[in-house]
Amino acid sequence: MKMPILTQSLRGIARHLADGTLRAQDVTEAALARHDPGLNAYVSYAPTLARKQAAAADAAFAAGVRLGGLQGVPVSFKDLYGVAGLPTFAGTPRALPEVWTQDAAMVQALRRQLGVIVGKTHTVEFAYGSLGTSRHHPVPWNPADRVTHRAPGGSSSGAGVSVVEGTALVAFGTDTGGSVRIPASLTGTVGLKTTLGRWSTRGIVPLSPSFDTPGILTRSADDAAFTFEQLDAERVPDLDAGTPLRIGVAERFFWQDCDPGIAQRITEALGLIESAGATLTDRPLPGCDEVYRIYHQGGIVSAELYAFLQARLPDWLDTLDPRVRRRLNDGRALAAWEYLHHKARYAELGAQAAQMLTGYDAIICPTVPITAPPVSLLDDPDTYARLNLAMLRNTCVVSFLGLCAVTIPAGLDGAGMPVGLQLIGAPRTEARLLAVACHLESLLARAGVWHPNPNNRRPMQRPQDEALTRFGRLDPKRTCLLLIDTQNYVWNPQVAARHPYFDETLRTVVMPNLRRLLDAFRAAGGEVMYTVMENLTDDGRDRSLDYKLSKFFIAKGSWEAKVLDDVAPVGDEIVLPKTSSGVFNSTNIEYLLRNIGIDTLVVTGFLTDQCVDHTLRDAADRGFYPICVSDACATHTETRHLTALGAFAGYCRTITTAQMTAELAAPT
DSSP: OOSOGGGSOHHHHHHHHHHTSSOHHHHHHHHHTTOOGGGOOEEEEOHHHHHHHHHHHHHHHHTTOOOOTTTTOEEEEETTBOOTTSOOOTTSSSOOOGGGGSOOHHHHHHHHTTOEEEEEEOOOGGGOOSSOOOSSSOOOOOTTOSSSOBOOOSSSTTHHHHHHHTSOSEEEEEESSSTTHHHHHHHTOEEEEOOTTTSOOTTBOOSOTTTOEEEEEESSHHHHHHHHHHHSSSOOOOOOTTOOOEEEEOOGGGTTTOOTTHHHHHHHHHHHHHHTTOEEEEOOOTTHHHHHHHHHTOOHHHHHHHHHHHHHOGGGGGGOOHHHHHHHHHHHTOOHHHHHHHHHHHHHHHHHHHHHTTTOSEEEEESOSSOOOBGGGGGSHHHHHHHHHHHHHHHHHHHHTTOEEEEEEEEEOTTSOEEEEEEEEOTTOHHHHHHHHHHHHHHHHHTTSOOSSGGGTSOOOOHHHHTOOSOSOOOGGGEEEEEESOBTTTSSHHHHHHOHHHHHHIIIIIHHHHHHHHHHHHHHTOEEEEEEEOOSSTTOTTSOHHHHHTTOOOOTTOSTTSBOGGGOOOTTOEEEEESSSOHHHHSOHHHHHHHHTOOEEEEEEEOIIIIIHHHHHHHHHTTOEEEEEEEEEEOSSHHHHHHHHHHSGGGSEEEOHHHHHHHHHSOO
């Protein structure tokens, strides 16, 4: 075949396999060639097993046996599914008992068609987490950002990665509160959450039997529709060109506190579908705030997981990830009457939601309201807890109301990361929902917003540019640690009184980390440089217009201009006075860095969303490799700090102090 195999639709690949113009072994080899161990998609990668299955599929084709559209198609399974021949860890540090290695019902369905299982993908421990992180296994790398290690979404954390990587054309996940849709949204793939009971969960390690559903992640809506038809008795209808769609726009609950660019992309998609003839109407779902509040307080899910572990896997309780344990403890305190009340209330609200969806093809909203955060931010328990709940908000209410849903990519947010558009449907309307998803996907492709084939999204860059990376081995002799505005003007008793979060963060986290970085750089022979806000003239006439308007007047040689004693320069370390937010604009720092032979700039200091942000962007534009040490910089609020880290992530590599000091200590 002349067209590269993996650029074709799944429908096209299946057709060529069936007519003999393509071999399953060729498809499998093309998929295996895309494996990137650095992405950590798989906990159990099985290329030898995959090749044997591909050979068996080819033998069946040669004998004239056609068992289904997934015959010879490479797929992955989340490591909750029992797959004979492969261990099941369920995100824990050791393999589960052998009973959990027997083929799950969905695995049996795939094997009956002679599909090709490439391996088992990572999951959050017992599927209890939306961000995709783990204390027991490497966290999969979200391929949508090859610079900063960002959350891949969970709990099917490796599923979307395996699809984007190309080793799987279909990834099987599970969705309890969003665990298919969230990783699909964050990685720029399509995710289908089925109605409870539509597909069997037999042989899948349970999280919450009241809400657990199998689901799939694919490259495109058409791939999802094709896969659904191979696994289900129902066909996905073709939408006639003249068929008017009736679309509901979800209520304010789903649109609140969205990160930059997310609501905008979904609003633009709504405009496209309306221009194509759809009727748009505001359509609320009942009880969203109540459902989310119950979940936030610890409800049915934590209670059912705790009951399962106590009964079936008590020895695994002692090794739980602390973040999972923290959520699980909520279930231990839930009274039986509260459990039953929550279930009854969910059922009541779900029936109302299904009634309100009558006559609508779908309700549309953002799949998740936040950008995939850098993994380095999630070590802090409170930050993890807050972002985990934020990530789940728009998906969990759909699950608890008993509805089905599809997420498709709808462009990029303000940080350059994929935005997911969630289509919500009444129970058992998956086929119609997939048809609408295919229609909207084609509209987005024609508008140039998002194309399901990556080769059609942007031109390929030169091979020598493709090889460039921010992750090369660090050379201390070519690296400079820059401390921005770590001076008395920025942190003093008056500032501390006005900004208690800032003061606490500096005292307990940032200043100790800055001292560690200074010690590490000086020991490694790296360059250390400072910049401070300081007038060059007595009357400050040299200041930028912005500094004049902002009343920034830091007299030359004053106490306010002095570097904080705890991180003061030593020897001949350079201190550059600046009179604007941008050190590259108002000093000769670039000239100095070039003369010294620096190509990598490690940026720390204050404030993350002002001068630190400005410096990182300018350094990147001027041809340096900028690195932000996320726990060695700060601003006045946590929200501002996290927003800034997400906003400039595309310009730099973001790491922690521990990672930075480890790299400096590594032999060159």
